[in-house]
């Protein structure tokens with residue numbers, strides 16, 4: 001059976017001092033975790049976090065990766081560069097990137113492709129806005145977002161991680177109910193299974209106001225294979241208790 005994955009997404013938070021304190025507290029409190037654990041940190045702190053996490057069971061992740069291999073793309077970071085800093089995961093297509101940086105489904109698919117080619121596992125984020133949910137379009141939207149990635153990644157699709165993050169639940173304190181989350185996860189699971197005979201190994205994470213109080217119930221759903229945790233990953237006690245709720 002595949003292990004669950006709990007990935008923290010620090011977003012644009014942290015400082016040299018705060019990162020060190022947070023990671024030291026996490027490592028001190030982390031008994032042998034029953035799941036995989038990762039931290040997706042701001043790019044400028046990857047080197048610092050690589051050192052702090054070396055010889056630990058926590059993997060390092062970035063929050064984005066370039067869709068290009070190398071060259072004249074000012075400000076971008078390639079998957080090969082990420083690998084040099086021990087990065088195992090890259091978030092791609094987070095809703096904040098789609099919204100504020102106008103990343104299209106096609107660009108997200110290219111980023112996933114580029115990450116895989118560079119030996120970095122993309123955590124492909126999909127999710128509907130509140131307006132889309134209210135219009136009854138949730139399944140269409142997430143299926144369309146995932147289809148773009150499946151289409152351009154062919155048989156490599158079994159190497160990705162997927163994160164379902166309803167946009168209306170991100171940073172709002174509103175969590176999808178376990179039934180709402182499980183329902184969408186089942187749709188994504190079926191879509192992945194139809195795309196690859198190896199899709200069973202793909203972890204589908206839930207993200208959106210996951211916290212110490214709601215994690216156990218969400219993680220007990222049959223198609224929820226872990227969590228992508230924003231705000232609660234900045235508090236060591238909360239993040240540790242989310243990790244501890246994985247059985």
Ligand code: PGA
Nearest residue numbers: 170171208209229230231
């Ligand atoms: P949140 O963020 O847990 O603060 O809602 C999740 C995410 O955006 O990955």
